[in-house]
Amino acid sequence: MPALSPSTVTPTAAAIEHSRLLSKQHSDGGWGLVPIQSRAGRFSSFDVADFEPVSGFETEWKYTPIKRLAALLDGVLGGGRYDYSVDKDDDISVDWVGRSDARIGSVGTPEERGSANAWTAFEDALVVTVSGEEPVEATIIRSAVGVEPRAAHLVIDARPNSRGVVILQSTGTAQLSENLEISVGDGARLTVVSVQEWADDGIHLATHFAKLGKDAHLRHVVVSLSGSIVRVNTNAHLAGEGSDVELYGVYFADAGQHLEHQVFVNHDAPHTKSRVSYRGALQGEDARTVWIGDVLIRPTANGTDSYEENRNLLLTDGTRADSVPNLEIETGDIAGAGHASASGRFDDEQLFYLEARGIPEDEARRLVVRGFLSGIVQKIGVPAVQEQLDAAIEAELRA
Structure with a gap:
């Protein structure tokens, strides 16, 4: 499939031309090259040809097992339609559209090769x-979705003052790279839940772009429970005054799994608010999780209120959790900004408290983990999904 060009999607022509006029992406690992210090300066383009091959030294890839992703980063991806099922209310529509649809490219631009390869294909x-x-x-x-490497593109368009919940559930075998654009119109309130329960050999790269209008609210929840490699990057652009975003994530990594989540909150308008909270549990040899949280408060975002946190619970030896919060503030007029990160083992006092009341050790451990993760699950606000995730987490613990 040819790369996206200005003649293909008129609404994003200026953005595409701007990307092409910029120099190509460079790697942090080259001699004499200075890595970009600000999150705002990261290179972006719709065309995969504008990105250098991934070496693993790049800021956005240094925690990822890139050798296992070669087919999605450098290979030719199938880009046709896939089978899906949908259960929806009458006042919500789900349709296939061509690349020339005006909504495509209106929310975000790829900032790394995997996302750009999916966009091109x-x-x-x-x-x-x-x-x-x-x-x-x-x-x-x-x-x-199928076993062959493929690309996908999904758009969620919440019209001004609308109210809605969209749940995306992914199961089975896959080698999938996709982009999701979420447009939240002025005054709209939207909840998006993305659940990854792939088969043990599933590989999934996803970039979620969200753009919020004036007084818009988005609750975005990522749940990653299985798959060989799952990497979900979420970019939220608070473009309208008074916009508000909640970004939540819960993940459970078993032996040999790599679950990675990167978050970028871009405060670009006055009096915006963001809350980011991700929690994960790890068990089994070589279980690996990565969380990177970037928050940028621009000079135009006076009155911003922002906070992000990530917490990880290491259940066994041989696990590894990387947690990297970052905060950039370019204005002195803010309501508040902060971040927190913690990774550790069981709280012995909690276990002792439960065991002292006659609860067996294995059951006590399960209760502690479920309590730790349920703090995020309960924020979803959709009872049927919460019950499903509680059952899935319980199954992971008993396994």
Whole structure:
């Protein structure tokens, strides 16, 4: 599939031309090259040809096992439609559209090679449109993506003042690289839940772009429970005054799994608010998780209120959790900004308390882990999804 060009998508022509006029991406590992210090200065382009091959020294890839992702980073990806099932209310629509649709490219631009390769390769995009002021809900299930490397593109368009919940559930075997654009119109309130329960050999690269209008609210939840490699990057652009975003994540890594989540919150308008909270548990030899949280408060974002945290619970030996919070503030007029990160083992006092009341050690450990993760699960606000995730977490613990 040819790369996206200005003649293909008119609304993003200026952005595409700007990307092409910039110099190509460079690696942090080259001699004499100074790595970009600000998150705002990261290179972006719709065309995979504008990105250098991934070496593993790049800031955005240095924690990722790139050798296992060669097919998605450098290979030719299938970009056709895939099978899915949907359960939705009448006032929410789900349709395939071509690349020339004006909504495609209106929210974000790829900042790394994997996302750009998927953007270059996809042929049609699946668009979910949320409209009307009465709450609506849709659940999209993908269980037959296939074993061949492929690209996908999904758009969620929440019209001004709409109310909606969109749940994306992914299961089965896959080698999938995709982009998800989330447009939240002025005054809209949207919840997006992305659940990754791939087969043990599943490989999934995803970039979620979100753009919020004036007084818009987005609750975005990422749940990663299985798969060989799962890497979900979430970029939230608070472009409208008074916009508010909640970014939550919960993950459970077993032996040999790599679960990675990168978050970028871009405060670009006055009086915006963000809350980021990700929690994970790890068990088994070579279970690996990565969380990177970037928050940028621009000079235009006076009155910003921002906080991010990541907490990890290491259940066995042989696990590793990397947690990297970053905060950039370019204005002195803010309501508050902060971050926190912690990774550790069981609290012996909690276990002693439970065992002293006659609860066996194994059951006590399960209760502690479920309590630790349920703090995020309960924020989803969709009872059916919360019950499903509670059951899935319980199954992971008993296994």
